[in-house]
Structures are given as C-alpha cells and as structure tokens.
Amino acid sequence: MSIWEYANPKKFMQTSSWALPWVTGLAVLTLLTGLVWGFFFTPDDFRQGSTVKIIFIHVPSAMMAINCWAMMLVTSLVWLIRRHHVSVLAAKAAAPIGITMTLIALFTGAIWGQPMWGTWWAWDPRLTSFLILFLFYLGYIALWEAVEDPDTAADLTSVLCLVGSVFALLSRYAVLFWNQGLHQGASLSLDKEEHVADQFAHPLWLTMAGFVLLFVALVLLRTRTEIRARRLRALEARERMA
Amino acid sequence: MLALLLRDLRLATRAGGGFGLSLAFFLIVTVLVPFGVGPEGGTLARIAPGILWVGALLSCLLSLDRIFALDREDGSLDLLATAPIPLDGVVAVKSLAHWLTTGLPLTLAAPVLGVLLNLPQSGFLWLTLSLLLGTPALSVIGTFGAALTVGLKRGGLLLSLLVLPLYIPTLIFGAEAAKRGAEGLATGTPLLMLAGITAGTVAILPFAAAAAIRVNLR
Amino acid sequence: MVELGKYAGTVLGAYGVTIALLLGLVWMTMRQGAKMRRRLEEQERRMGRNG
Numbered sequence: 001m002s003i004w005e006y007a008n009p010k011k012f013m014q015t016s017s018w019a020l021p022w023v024t025g026l027a028v029l030t031l032l033t034g035l036v037w038g039f040f041f042t043p044d045d046f047r048q049g050s051t052v053k054i055i056f057i058h059v060p061s062a063m064m065a066i067n068c069w070a071m072m073l074v075t076s077l078v079w080l081i082r083r084h085h086v087s088v089l090a091a092k093a094a095a096p097i098g099i100t101m102t103l104i105a106l107f108t109g110a111i112w113g114q115p116m117w118g119t120w121w122a123w124d125p126r127l128t129s130f131l132i133l134f135l136f137y138l139g140y141i142a143l144w145e146a147v148e149d150p151d152t153a154a155d156l157t158s159v160l161c162l163v164g165s166v167f168a169l170l171s172r173y174a175v176l177f178w179n180q181g182l183h184q185g186a187s188l189s190l191d192k193e194e195h196v197a198d199q200f201a202h203p204l205w206l207t208m209a210g211f212v213l214l215f216v217a218l219v220l221l222r223t224r225t226e227i228r229a230r231r232l233r234a235l236e237a238r239e240r241m242a
Numbered sequence: 243m244l245a246l247l248l249r250d251l252r253l254a255t256r257a258g259g260g261f262g263l264s265l266a267f268f269l270i271v272t273v274l275v276p277f278g279v280g281p282e283g284g285t286l287a288r289i290a291p292g293i294l295w296v297g298a299l300l301s302c303l304l305s306l307d308r309i310f311a312l313d314r315e316d317g318s319l320d321l322l323a324t325a326p327i328p329l330d331g332v333v334a335v336k337s338l339a340h341w342l343t344t345g346l347p348l349t350l351a352a353p354v355l356g357v358l359l360n361l362p363q364s365g366f367l368w369l370t371l372s373l374l375l376g377t378p379a380l381s382v383i384g385t386f387g388a389a390l391t392v393g394l395k396r397g398g399l400l401l402s403l404l405v406l407p408l409y410i411p412t413l414i415f416g417a418e419a420a421k422r423g424a425e426g427l428a429t430g431t432p433l434l435m436l437a438g439i440t441a442g443t444v445a446i447l448p449f450a451a452a453a454a455i456r457v458n459l460r
Numbered sequence: 461m462v463e464l465g466k467y468a469g470t471v472l473g474a475y476g477v478t479i480a481l482l483l484g485l486v487w488m489t490m491r492q493g494a495k496m497r498r499r500l501e502e503q504e505r506r507m508g509r510n511g
Contacts, residue, residue: 111470142400147394174415
C-alpha cells in the first residue's frame, strides 16, 4: 500500500468517489460551525470593534492561498519526476481555488483595512506579497489555457510553477526590504497571531480546518473533472482515428 | 557558440531586426512621463530612478518574443536543438545576444534620458551601475518566458503576463539602488542583492529555459 | 441578531464578498464537473455502440 497507487487514474477515481461525500460533508459542517460561532458568538474586540470577526475568513483564506501554491509546487514536482498524470491534473485543478482564496484574502483585507487603517490599500509587505501571488496564479492559469496539447501544457506549467516558486519567495523578501527602505518598518501590519485570545482562537481553528477541508473537497472534485476531460479527449481522438 | 552569438547580433542589428525599437520605446516612455505628472523639477527628480527602471524593463519586454520566434518559424531552432552543442548553452548565448542588443544600449541610454527627468547629479553613476548589474537578469528571465511561449501562435501578451511578475525582485532592488544613489545614501545592500539575483538567474534559468524548449519542440 | 455596531457594513461586506466568491467557485466547479461527466458518458455510450 503506497501513495503512488493513487497515481493510477482509475484507482484515484474509485477512492475519490468514495471519499468525496465524506470530505464535502465534513467541510460544510466544520465551515458552517466555525463561521456561525465566529460570527454570532464571539465578543467584539475592545480596539477593533466587530471588525475582528473578519479574522475568521481572512486568516484561513490567506493560509489556503499560500498552501495551495505549495501543493501545486509538490504535485508539479511529482509530475516532472514521476510523470503521474493525476498529480499534474491536481495542480491544474487547484490553481483556480488558490486564486479565489487570494482574492478573498485581498478583498477582506481591504474591507477590514478601510476602517482600521483609514485606507483600502497600503503597500505593506504582506499585502504586496499577496498581490504578487495573485499575479503568479494568473500567469500559471493563463499558460494552462494557452497551450493546447495537455502534456506540453503540463510540462510547461510545472516548470513555470517551480521557477515561479523561487521568484515568489524572492519577491517576498524583496518586498520586505523595499518597504522598510521607505517606511522604517511596517507600521500598519498587525501581527495577528500574537493578539488572538482563546475566545477568538477556537472558532478560528475551526474555520481554518473548514477551509482546508473545503479545499480538499474542491480539489478532488475538480481533479475528477480533469481526469474525465482527459479521458474524453482520448476517446474522441480514438474515434477520429477509427 | 561564438558563431551563434555573432549571427544573433547580426540578425538583431540588421534592418527590421528591432534593434532600435526598444531604445525608441524607452525614449518615448520617458518623454511621456512629464506630460503625465507635470513638469515640476522636484517631483521628476524624485521619481526619475524608478521611472527609468520601469521604462528600461518595459523596453526590454518589447523585444523578448523575437528571441526564439523567428528561429522557430524558419526551423533553425530545431537545428539548434539537434546541433552538437548543449541547448542550455544555446539559450545562454541567445540571452547574451539579447542583452548586448537590448540591455546594454538601454543602460547606456538611461543617463541621457535621466537629464530629461532632472535626475540629481549623484544619481547618474548609480543608475547606470544598477542597470548594468540588473539588465542581464531581465534578459535571462525574459529568455525563459520566451522559451515557455515559443510554441504559441499569439504568445506575446501571455509572455508579458508570465515575465512581469518574475521581474519584480529585480525591479525592486534595481530601482532601490538607483534611488538611494540619487539621494546620496549607501547603495551597497540593494546592489549586492541585485548582483545576486543576476548571478542566480544566469546560473539557473538557462537550464529551465532549455527544458521548456525541449518540451515545446517535442 | 448579533450586534455589529458601527462596523456592520464592513463585517457584512467582508462576509458577503467571501461567501459570494466561494459559492461562485463551488458553482463553477460543480457545473464543469457535471458537464464533463455528461459529455464523457455520451461519448462512451456512442463508442460502445459503434465499436
């Protein structure tokens, strides 16, 4: 029993069709509980008022935006090294989820920033890094869309994902340097983890778990779609040959 | 290798090779900026290093799709791929040719355009130095982007979308070095980082670009 | 109903945007999935008949 068994599309389809309802149900349950708890049953922060409730969507989506890219990096590597189609299709399936998470993090951050910092947008290192991450997702998805042959597209996007990861990290540190060069340290960024009290942390853990489960469910579903699309393509090609 | 370099240089400088195009574009962008932000000298002096860096970067972008597209069309890219020299070397030589015909002229033109933007006296040396250190990275990263999109019919726009995010670190450190130089501050750290990026990209990206070309020629 | 105070618009806006984006993503995923499954079944049926 090894993880590589799931590299077989048939095996993956079997297992995922069994696992999908469970993961989906669990995701909905966790997410709903966490959000309802966070939205209705947490007190206001003495400094930030009720806006502190945004943390329950802002932090998990930001976490998933980064984790999604990390997952794409791993699956792209697996594709380049072991040539398992399911792996690269999972990366393709994950990208739109990642870009949505990035958008959610950016939007909720902007909406939160407006009353707290008095501005929708500041060129703070964290915010800027997320904007750059958004651009990387955009390029990755655009390359998938542009290349017709699936295997060529898989190879090219995987190489882009590898190189992009290096440059994303580089940008992260460049942005830190750039902003400190202007502002003597980030005066606007809040270090969330340090301030969070238990009454906020517990529902936050729940929503974070909920976002992870939702991500897994969506990746499974989308990968199944991609595998079907691939099979359809193969069948159509065979029909044309006959 | 040397023959390939000379051939690329000749092709680029010949009429229709697009050699002057990036320079003309750089000039026009620089001329347009004062119309946009107003002719006031202090403002221009403050933004001059950043504008010149962004302008050089965009001009560099303009000529990227020519690196492989023409060779792909007339089939010489297939010949190069099967030639008895490593494809990584071919890619590196092509980046070098692109830098010699684009990055180097842009670097030399930047101080002249700096006059137009009221760049402070102290800034000229650092602007030129930062561009000299940074533009090779732009060429190499651009070659990688061009290699990714070489098989596509209309890859130009996609190429920009792929390459521009990769340019961010180079731009940040390059413009920061030029800005600090213009303000008379110490420029050591950003220049070192810039040199590091250039060295790193030159060392690694030709291999990634060669891999992308092999995939595209499959 | 929970008391949101003067930041009601901010909080509701953030939750609204998030829920809209997530629902949009889920809807798109499910629509694409259903469409692809239908097309594949159709193709398999046709090929099963012919070949």
